[in-house]
Amino acid sequence: MANEPKRETVLVVEDEEAVSYVIRRCLETSGFAVIEARDGETALKLVEEESPDLILLDVKIPRMDGFEVCRRIKEDLRFQHIPILMLTALTEQDERVKGLDLGASDYVVKPFNVQELLARVRTTLRRSRADLDASPLTRLPGNSSLERVILSGIQSRQPFAILYVDLNGFKAYNDHYGFSRGDEVIRRTAKILQSAVLGGTDFLGHVGGDDFVVVTTAERAEPLCKDIIFRFDAAAPGFYDEPDRRRGYIETENRQGARQKFPILSVAIGAAVNRDGHIASLGMASRISAELKSFAKKNPGSSYVFDRRHGPDRSPPG
Template identity: 40%
Template sequence: MEKILIVDDNPGIREVVCAGFKHVGYECILAEDGEEALEKLKTHTPDLVILDVMMPKIDGFQICRMIKKNIFLSKIPVIMLTAKNSIEDRIYGLDEGADDYIGKPFDLKELLARARSLIRRTKLVMDRDPSTNLPGAAAVEREIQARIEGKTNYAVCYMDLDNFKAYADNYGFNMANKVIQMTARVIAGTVMLEGNEDDFVGHIGGDDFIVVSTPEKFEAICQRAIKEFDEKILSYYSPEHLRKGTFRGVDREGVEREFPITTISIAVVLGDYKEFTSPSEIGQVIAEVKKIAKRIKGSNYQVLKT
């Protein structure tokens, strides 16, 4: 069920808008001010945000700006709902990242129609992994194809967690999902700090991530991602497992054994290795490099280059 975050300090408006959306099959998340909206966004990923402008503590323009600057939230469409209805206010709201702007008093049917249209358009243009809000497999393929066709130097980094299935079996879905989200934050943050402005971060699914960067930047990205992951993963284990350095689990053959603390393996293929013609061709080469990385104990990155 698609979710709508409704942020307005007027309880009457919140209730009317929520009732309208629930009537046509949406789930509603309510917040009475900007601070509560930010708290809700830490635990929910709505399909649309309906945001009042004039609120105490943090106004709607500020909230919209924060949403659009956050890599995990930036693709969520925002409708500004406000009594500030001048042309200047509308332009300002759109400049802050709002996707639509509706003045009060508003017609509920019009709001519902615009919301449906925005959600539909967003889903058409955005392939997003629901757990990390990063571009998904289709977007990854499009990005790599564009780099191939652009005839520019590029580096494709495939990042994969080691012993993650055993971890998920031992600690359960919720903890495993938290590890995936932490990994996404580490990788995306690392690329922001060490990469180029137009570098790409994607989540293929499960514990598999892709970074598309350049030959000049990929090593700094890999080194920092490994360092930060190795530091942060420790907080997702029990004291007993950290003390032992291992945890008990079942391998893919169904055999129970001890597994080391989860690490990250990175397989890197540079675009000048050969004249690639498709993402699937790069994927085949990455699979071979991944085998090499997986044979090495601990977090590491391996590079296939000329």
């Protein structure tokens, strides 16, 4: 069904095929989507590609142990919000504590009871959703996490940048193709942004609707704007049916009820760079970045606009 909610995805990282099979059957029959990795390097690759909702991670796996996989995920700002359940046959307390210290949410000792495992998965996901205020559509961190990151940047007194990303023409697209297609565009946009941001340096949040926010370094702000625009413009025609793609527009009613032609979706980015500490509060950060985004939306096609008062007047699209 078109409106069926997206199943939550669990990445199972387990090198023992028999154990992995039992876990997969348990999760799939309970309504979860399951992806699997047999080693640490493959696990990290799947995290990049799939951004799962939860990771079941065995400690003893080849090509990078579970502790190192956990450490790398929790040091990556793009994926550190993903909860990790450690699977271990180890009974020593210090080994269990090590995983928790690295950022794991909980652990399960093998051999395990499948019902207990399932209960821990569900409980961890509920707790994660509440803690992160995550978007149910994209699974990206929401406003609470974004506020913490911006406050940390302000308090550090180091230069940083806030990129407010919005889609031009999204309401018309939704009206023309329906909410299901619109939701898919939002998910695809989230993937595009995830592929552009830099793990360990950049933060990406989904604050609702077609609005996303990236927090990055001052130096990366402009190259990142250009990269986001390049990636989005390359993907946007694929959101449309062939006749509309050939025409280069859709025709639907505007907010005043009149028929209007709307071009292929584009992206508007307002970039507020805090080089001299002029952004001193969350309210100021929100106000400046939203104002700049509004300026960018007035330009045809994809564009980005920097803070005129504390940077270049306007950077042309890359």
